[in-house]
Amino acid sequence: xxxxxxxPPPMHAWLDFNSPLSPARSxxxxxxxxxxxxxxxxxxxxxxxxxxxxxxxxVPDAVGTGVDINVEHLATGRANxxxxxLADRASFVEEPVADFSGGPGDVVLCVGSSHxxxxxxxxxxxxxxxxxLRGMVGTGGRVLFGEGFWQRPxxxxxxxxxxxxxxxxxxxxxxxxxxxxxxxxxxxxxxEAATLDEWEQFESGYLAGKEEWPASHRDHPEAEEVRAxxxxxxxxxxxxxxxxxxxxxxxxxx
Numbered sequence: 707x708x709x710x711x712x713x714p715p716p717m718h719a720w721l722d723f724n725s726p727l728s729p730a731r732s733x734x735x736x737x738x739x740x741x742x743x744x745x746x747x748x749x750x751x752x753x754x755x756x757x758x759x760x761x762x763x764x765v766p767d768a769v770g771t772g773v774d775i776n777v778e779h780l781a782t783g784r785a786n787x788x789x790x791x792l793a794d795r796a797s798f799v800e801e802p803v804a805d806f807s808g809g810p811g812d813v814v815l816c817v818g819s820s821h822x823x824x825x826x827x828x829x830x831x832x833x834x835x836x837x838x839l840r841g842m843v844g845t846g847g848r849v850l851f852g853e854g855f856w857q858r859p860x861x862x863x864x865x866x867x868x869x870x871x872x873x874x875x876x877x878x879x880x881x882x883x884x885x886x887x888x889x890x891x892x893x894x895x896x897x898e899a900a901t902l903d904e905w906e907q908f909e910s911g912y913l914a915g916k917e918e919w920p921a922s923h924r925d926h927p928e929a930e931e932v933r934a935x936x937x938x939x940x941x942x943x944x945x946x947x948x949x950x951x952x953x954x955x956x957x958x959x960x
Contacts, residue, residue, distance in 0.1 A: 718753075746813070754779045762792050773803055814842050829878055832878075837891075845959055851887065852955075854950055880953055891959060900954070
C-alpha cells in the first residue's frame with residue numbers, strides 16, 4: 707500500500723463528545739434528563755450523537771432522532787448505536803437543523819449547534835435558536851442547550867489570537883446567556899460550564915489525530931496540509947484558552 711493510498715483518520719477518533727464534556731459531567735446530565743422518563747429525544751446538530759445514545763441507554767423505552775449534515779459523523783453514530791443494541795431506537799437523519807420538522811421531543815439536545823438555526827449573525831443566532839427550541843418542546847419539556855460565552859471580556863490582543871474576524875460582541879457573558887433563555891420561555895433547571903480541564907481534554911483530543919497521523923505518514927501528499935490545519939487550530943485554541951467558556955444549560959419549558 708502506497709503512502710498516497712492511506713487517507714487521514716477521522717479527526718474525532720480521540721473524542722467521546724464533540725464538545726468540552728467530561729464523562730462525569732455527561733453522566734450527571736444523563737441522570738437528570740432521565741428522571742422524567744422521556745419517551746422521545748431529539749439531538750439537533752448531533753454529530754455522532756454520543757449524549758443521545760447514552761440517554762437512550764438510560765431510558766429503555768425512549769426513542770431518539772439525531773440530525774446533522776456531517777455524513778461521516780452520522781455514520782459513526784449509526785455504527786455506535788448498532789454496537790450497543792440501540793439501532794432500533796436511534797435514527798440519524800442527514801438534514802440541516804433549520805429544515806428539521808420532526809418532533810416535538812420530551813428532551814431536545816442542542817450542544818454547540820445554535821448557529822445551525824438560520825443565517826443570523828452572532829450573537830443574534832443564540833436568541834433565534836432558543837426561540838426555535840422552545841417551539842420543539844411542550845410545557846415541562848427539557849432542553850439541554852450548550853453554548854459558548856465569554857468568561858471575561860476579551861481584549862484586542864486576545865481577539866487577535868483567536869479565530870479570524872473574532873470580535874467581542876459575538877458572545878455574551880453567562881448571566882446574559884441565562885437571561886436570554888428565560889426570555890425565550892424557559893426556566894434554568896441546571897447551570898454549569900466546562901472547566902479548563904474539560905476544554906484541554908477536548909481540544910487536545912481533537913488535535914491528537916491531526917498530530918499523530920502526519921508524524922507517521924510524513925511522505926503522504928496530505929501530511930503538510932494536516933500539519934498546517936493542526937497548527938492553525940492549536941494557535942486559535944491557545945488564544946481563547948481561559949477566555950471563551952462553554953455553558954451547559956438544562957432548561958425547562960414553561
